[in-house]
Amino acid sequence: MAHLQDQISKFQRVQYPLDSNAYKILDEIGVGVSATVYKAICVPMNSTLVAIKCIDLDRSRSDLDSLRREAKTMSLLSHPNILESHCSFTVDRHLWMVMPFMSAGSLQSIISSSFPDGLPEPCIAVVLKETLNALSYLHDQGHLHRDVKAGNILIDSNGKVKLADFGVSASIYELNTLERSSSLSSSSRMRLTDLAGTPYWMAPEVIHSHTGYSLKADIWSFGITALELAHGRPPLSHLPPSKSLIMKITKRFRFSDCHDENHKKNRRNKKFSKAF
Ligand SMILES: Nc1ncnc2c1ncn2[C@@H]1O[C@H](COP(=O)(O)OP(=O)(O)OP(=O)(O)O)[C@@H](O)[C@H]1O
Numbered sequence: 001m002a003h004l005q006d007q008i009s010k011f012q013r014v015q016y017p018l019d020s021n022a023y024k025i026l027d028e029i030g031v032g033v034s035a036t037v038y039k040a041i042c043v044p045m046n047s048t049l050v051a052i053k054c055i056d057l058d059r060s061r062s063d064l065d066s067l068r069r070e071a072k073t074m075s076l077l078s079h080p081n082i083l084e085s086h087c088s089f090t091v092d093r094h095l096w097m098v099m100p101f102m103s104a105g106s107l108q109s110i111i112s113s114s115f116p117d118g119l120p121e122p123c124i125a126v127v128l129k130e131t132l133n134a135l136s137y138l139h140d141q142g143h144l145h146r147d148v149k150a151g152n153i154l155i156d157s158n159g160k161v162k163l164a165d166f167g168v169s170a171s172i173y174e175l176n177t178l179e180r181s182s183s184l185s186s187s188s189r190m191r192l193t194d195l196a197g198t199p200y201w202m203a204p205e206v207i208h209s210h211t212g213y214s215l216k217a218d219i220w221s222f223g224i225t226a227l228e229l230a231h232g233r234p235p236l237s238h239l240p241p242s243k244s245l246i247m248k249i250t251k252r253f254r255f256s257d258c259h260d261e262n263h264k265k266n267r268r269n270k271k272f273s274k275a276f
Pocket residue numbers: 029030031032033034035036037051053083099100101102103105106109151154164165167
């Protein structure tokens with residue numbers, strides 16, 4: 001029933017114009033590896049604020065098909081905790097993805113500007129609950145996010161929490177990016193094998209496994225994100241990314257010694273509830 005309502009609300013979505021002239025760029029929000037995100041207004045729609053991700057097709061690590069897939073995935077998903085795309089279209093050698101503008105930015109930027117040692121526990125609880133709602137929906141639809149981290153959790157002006165950035169997301173039903181382990185009929189046995197995500201947040205089985213990985217890889221990254229929100233950075237982040245990967249797959253990794261000395265002192269001063 002809930003799924004049917006999702007489908008109905010998808011068709012009821014307002015149609016944003018597929019023409020770059022309908023948008024007026026106001027500011028640059030940030031620059032990623034192959035994309036720049038701008039704050040803009042959609043003029044024919046009462047100057048509604050939007051964010052436009054402009055992906056340079058010549059610089060992008062992904063081919064046009066996977067970018068189209070990302071845009072399609074975002075436009076088909078419909079959940080209050082998932083950042084949807086209003087529309088997408090190409091402008092010269094760029095793909096424009098028009099999204100809701102999340103004015104408070106990412107949790108990672110909030111932490112680095114105002115909470116370098118981590119957020120208060122009640123805030124963490126709210127953010128984690130909303131993120132789990134998003135993951136639960138995504139997994140029910142057969143999608144792995146594969147890059148869960150504070151930098152991909154965005155907040156809008158009303159404090160709404162949305163999981164963003166589906167650039168490396170994957171469907172467990174897509175045969176070209178996965179191997180089926182033994183049974184052709186069981187989707188839970190479908191496992192991905194390609195390396196995707198950001199090193200400190202990656203599950204050990206994503207880095208190295210003979211049998212591939214599945215939905216639980218997102219839950220590992222979710223756990224690392226919980227620690228990132230609590231302490232201001234993820235475990236092992238005092239090490240170079242490649243060393244953090246080796247530590248994880250050689251099992252020389254304990255949460256109790258995953259920070260440098262300065263950070264350990266801060267950690268000892270922090271108290272969390274037993275539930276956390
Ligand atoms: N809808 C949005 N509203 C407000 N800010 C956004 C929105 N989408 C992205 N941003 C911000 O724009 C910046 C660039 O985002 P983008 O996703 O392109 O790159 P990134 O996550 O920094 O890096 P990467 O290229 O590795 O994905 C980030 O600071 C992000 O928080």
